[in-house]
Amino acid sequence: MIPGVSLIEILTVSTLMFFIGVYGFLTRKNLITILMSLELMLNGAAINFVAFNKYLYPGQPNGQLFALFLIAVAACEVALAIAIVINLYRKIKAVDVEQVNTLKH
Amino acid sequence: MEKIIFYILSAVILSLSLMSVLSRKLLRSAVYLFGVLTAIAGFYFLIGYHFLGAVQLTVYAGGIVVLIIFSILLTHDIDHQMPTPDWSRVAVAGALCVAGAVMFVQLLQGSLFSRVEAPEQSDLNTVGNTLLNPGGGGYLLPFEVVSILLLAVMIGAIVIAKQRHSVDDSSPEKQAP
Amino acid sequence: MYDFTTLVQSIGNFLHGQFSPGVATALEWTLVILVYLALYAILGLVLVYVERRVCAFFQLRLGPNRVGWAGTAQTVADALKLLLKEPVTVNKADKLLYNLAPFIITLAALTVISLVPFAKGLQAFDINIGLLFIVAVSSLGVVGILLAGWSSNNKYALIGAMRSGAQIVSYELSVGLSLLTMVLLTGTLQLSTIIETQANGWWIFKGHVPAIIAFFLYLTASIAEINRGPFDLPEAESELTAGFHTEYSGLKFAFFFLAEFVNMFTVAAIATTVFLGGWMPFHLGDWAGFNAVMDFVPPILWFFLKVSAVIFLMMWFKWTFPRLRIDQLLKLEWKYLMPLNLMNLVFTAILVYLGWHG
Numbered sequence: 001m002i003p004g005v006s007l008i009e010i011l012t013v014s015t016l017m018f019f020i021g022v023y024g025f026l027t028r029k030n031l032i033t034i035l036m037s038l039e040l041m042l043n044g045a046a047i048n049f050v051a052f053n054k055y056l057y058p059g060q061p062n063g064q065l066f067a068l069f070l071i072a073v074a075a076c077e078v079a080l081a082i083a084i085v086i087n088l089y090r091k092i093k094a095v096d097v098e099q100v101n102t103l104k105h
Numbered sequence: 106m107e108k109i110i111f112y113i114l115s116a117v118i119l120s121l122s123l124m125s126v127l128s129r130k131l132l133r134s135a136v137y138l139f140g141v142l143t144a145i146a147g148f149y150f151l152i153g154y155h156f157l158g159a160v161q162l163t164v165y166a167g168g169i170v171v172l173i174i175f176s177i178l179l180t181h182d183i184d185h186q187m188p189t190p191d192w193s194r195v196a197v198a199g200a201l202c203v204a205g206a207v208m209f210v211q212l213l214q215g216s217l218f219s220r221v222e223a224p225e226q227s228d229l230n231t232v233g234n235t236l237l238n239p240g241g242g243g244y245l246l247p248f249e250v251v252s253i254l255l256l257a258v259m260i261g262a263i264v265i266a267k268q269r270h271s272v273d274d275s276s277p278e279k280q281a282p
Numbered sequence: 283m284y285d286f287t288t289l290v291q292s293i294g295n296f297l298h299g300q301f302s303p304g305v306a307t308a309l310e311w312t313l314v315i316l317v318y319l320a321l322y323a324i325l326g327l328v329l330v331y332v333e334r335r336v337c338a339f340f341q342l343r344l345g346p347n348r349v350g351w352a353g354t355a356q357t358v359a360d361a362l363k364l365l366l367k368e369p370v371t372v373n374k375a376d377k378l379l380y381n382l383a384p385f386i387i388t389l390a391a392l393t394v395i396s397l398v399p400f401a402k403g404l405q406a407f408d409i410n411i412g413l414l415f416i417v418a419v420s421s422l423g424v425v426g427i428l429l430a431g432w433s434s435n436n437k438y439a440l441i442g443a444m445r446s447g448a449q450i451v452s453y454e455l456s457v458g459l460s461l462l463t464m465v466l467l468t469g470t471l472q473l474s475t476i477i478e479t480q481a482n483g484w485w486i487f488k489g490h491v492p493a494i495i496a497f498f499l500y501l502t503a504s505i506a507e508i509n510r511g512p513f514d515l516p517e518a519e520s521e522l523t524a525g526f527h528t529e530y531s532g533l534k535f536a537f538f539f540l541a542e543f544v545n546m547f548t549v550a551a552i553a554t555t556v557f558l559g560g561w562m563p564f565h566l567g568d569w570a571g572f573n574a575v576m577d578f579v580p581p582i583l584w585f586f587l588k589v590s591a592v593i594f595l596m597m598w599f600k601w602t603f604p605r606l607r608i609d610q611l612l613k614l615e616w617k618y619l620m621p622l623n624l625m626n627l628v629f630t631a632i633l634v635y636l637g638w639h640g
Contacts, residue, residue, distance in 0.1 A: 004108035007218050012210055013115045017122050017141075019206040024126035026198035027190040032131065032176055036138050039169065040122050043145055054152050056218060061232045064157050065244050068236075071164050072251045076258040078169045082176045083266035089180045106307060132432055136379060139425055155411050159418045167421030167454075174428045175447060183376060183435045229410055229471065 010051040018044035031088070031095045035081050039074065046070050110151055117144045129187045131177050139170045156229050287403030314396075314406050322392055325547050326540040331357040332590075333543070333597060340601040364539075367532040372434055375529065379433035384530070384537035386426030391541040391548070393419045398551040399473050401561045401582040412473040413465060416552060417458050420507070423541070424450040427509075427526050430538070434529035442525025445515050445608060449506060452615045453513075456503035459623040463496040463630045464489075464556050477560035484559035490638070492630040497557045499623055501595070504553075506611070508545040511600035515608055550592035554585065558592075561585040 017040055024037030046067045053063025085095050092099060118141055125137035142165040149158035239245040293313075297306040334346040334356050349355040372380065397412055399405040409415055424447055431443020467489050468476045479485075485493050506513035515525075522528070527538045554560060561581035565573045606614070 005111045008213050008216070009111075009115075011213050013118060015209045015213065016119055016206055019202040019209075020119070020122045020126055022205070023198050023202040026201070027194055028126075028187075029190065030131065030187055032173060032180075033134055033187070036134060036173065037126060039138060039165075040125070040141065043142065043165075047145065047148065050149060050152065050154060050157065054154070060242075061235050064154055064232060065236055067157055068160060069244075069247060069251055071160055072255065075164050075169060076254055078172055079258050079262045080265070082172050083262035085176050086179060086266050095180055106304065130376065132376070132379060132429070136382070136425075136429065143422075155409055156414070159411050159414045162418035163414075163421055167418065167424070168451075171421075171424055171428065171447060171451060174425065174432075175444075178428065178432055178440065178444060178447075183374070183432065 007051060007055040011048065014044040014047040014051070029096050029098055031085050031097055034097070035078065042070060042074050107151060114144050114148050114151065129189065131181055131185060131187060132174065135170060135173050135177060139166060142166045142170060156232055286401050290403055318392065318396060318406065322395070322540065322544055326543050327357060327361065329543040329547065330360060336594065336597045337601050364532060364536045369532040369534065372529050374435045376433040379429045383426045383430035383433065384534050386429065387423050387541045388537050390419055390423040390426065391544045394548045395544060397473060398548065399477060399555060399560055400585055404582065405474060408472065408474050410472045413461050413471045417461065421454055430530070431526035436529050438522045439526050439528045442522045446509055446526060449509070449513065449515065449611060452612060453503045453506040456499060456615060456619045456623055457507055459627060460496040460500040460503065461556065463492060463627050466630045466634050467493065473555055476556060477562060480559040480562050484557065484562065486557045490633065492626050492633065493557065495622070495626050497553070499619055499626070500553060503619060504549040505596055505599060508542065508549055510546060510596060512603035512605050513611060514605060515611060546593060546596060547589065550589045550596065553592050554588040558588045
């Protein structure tokens with residue numbers, strides 16, 4: 001634990017970060033920025049895992065391992081998403097979600 | 106001392122993530138995200154989880170952000186500015202997020218997490234032994250599943266992003282404006 | 283015989299005796315930061331001088347060997363020129379990122395040298411995941427390079443940055459894997475412990491064939507990772523004027539320049555630490571007299587001797603081999619170095635499993 005810092009403070013930081021990510025996710029239209037907001041949300045969750053591990057279960061590393069797996073899955077997700085973005089750009093010369101409507105017509 | 110560092114790190118995390126979400130220039134947004142991720146790695150180091158911090162630096166700051174920057178470099182030019190989102194969308198999303206954040210922070214204030222005082226087990230050996238332990242409480246199966254997921258993603262990303270030399274003329278590439 | 287632990291501890295005790303704990307810690311940190319900043323600048327200056335001299339000897343350039351005493355005035359002239367040059371800024375550049383890029387690169391280079399163990403007890407940051415941390419932090423520099431290339435708003439800079447990104451991201455794998463091979467042998471990631479495991483012989487001698495293969499793989503891959511010749515494609519001056527730092531001048535260019543040289547030092551220092559025994563003196567079997575003479579040389583001198591040998595090797599590479607093409611570069615990594623590295627790793631794992639390592 002960090003001396004002088006309570007668990008609540010860490011959780012507050014991660015909550016605020018998560019909701020900043022949600023805000024970006026809702027307002028952005030560019031696929032890459034949506035992806036970045038998603039990363040913010042995922043990291044907020046990872047901070048929670050780590051903080052709970054440190055403060056409530058210091059004897060076992062389970063929270064750390066969850067954060068590790070989270071990082072691995074986030075890397076997978078980003079790799080695929082970037083591949084899709086680049087392919088999309090090749091096809092419609094844009095990466096805005098509102099212009100991805102070729103299925104409609 | 107740790108307390109001051111924690112507050113500095115939280116201020117950096119929150120302000121940079123806000124700037125990352127609000128910035129109208131794409132690459133600046135990515136750079137703010139880079140700052141956030143590095144600050145989170147700093148938080149992991151502060152809390153004593155060095156291995157996790159190093160992994161965060163390697164995979165997030167050195168891998169994911171580089172990928173994102175690469176995709177920005179490939180798909181945008183420097184003069185590109187994102188349009189400001191419409192007023193109604195900002196209002197709705199902002200109200201939703203503020204309401205959610207307030208609710209969660211309120212919930213947190215009322216919660217009673219009792220801190221457990223137990224001997225610390227966070228060194229590299231414990232992490233490694235738990236991660237690769239096939240017995241009870243071990244994480245060998247998830248570890249293998251994640252490695253298969255990584256392999257699948259690697260192949261998938263190559264297949265998706267590969268330039269197709271399609272034979273038929275009706276392929277979507279040629280119809281696109 | 284020579285142990286810096288007591289010296290460092292007595293400085294710490296003195297500070298803690300004079301001031302309150304908070305102030306003492308802050309003073310210690312300031313002291314360490316100042317020492318490392320000075321080291322950074324001095325390393326840059328010395329390496330520029332050495333590079334000039336070596337290149338002049340190899341290519342029969344006359345100037346750098348003749349200006350002043352043994353060419354020393356050349357470095358002074360270089361530094362003065364860089365300091366006095368007009369800082370040209372690009373009008374249509376993204377000013378914030380343009381100014382931020384050199385700092386990210388410098389920060390990454392400076393953080394990595396804080397882990398280098400110069401002698402027993404003379405290390406700023408002895409973390410138990412040392413090698414992993416080095417690999418992690420050295421991968422951050424590429425962000426600075428990409429930003430520099432993009433924010434200059436110049437197509438040569440952009441091409442240089444893209445090349446550099448592709449190169450660094452691919453060669454990072456080889457660097458990591460070759461270090462991982464050595465971690466299998468040493469059984470630890472902590473740099474000071476790695477050196478202690480070499481008290482009875484350097485890993486390159488007692489690590490059998492895998493250590494030698496890993497050494498050459500590490501050297502090749504890390505030369506490519508720090509964008510030095512013959513892998514200096516990102517700044518290939520014949521095609522791209524100067525690559526990602528085309529639009530930088532004066533002091534900001536000097537930041538890139540310094541970071542490149544300091545990265546070279548770090549690569550040599552890590553090669554020394556992991557393969558060549560760090561500050562351990564050279565011992566020959568049971569020749570007690572010879573060993574005693576070798577022990578007499580201070581460890582910090584040993585360290586710098588080995589580092590300079592590796593740096594000389596790297597300069598030799600740069601001024602001897604022609605520059606690779608981008609497809610040759612990527613082919614070298616993905617078709618030769620990576621498979622070789624993986625096979626070496628498995629081979630070493632079998633060796634360690636059988637218990638045949640020193």
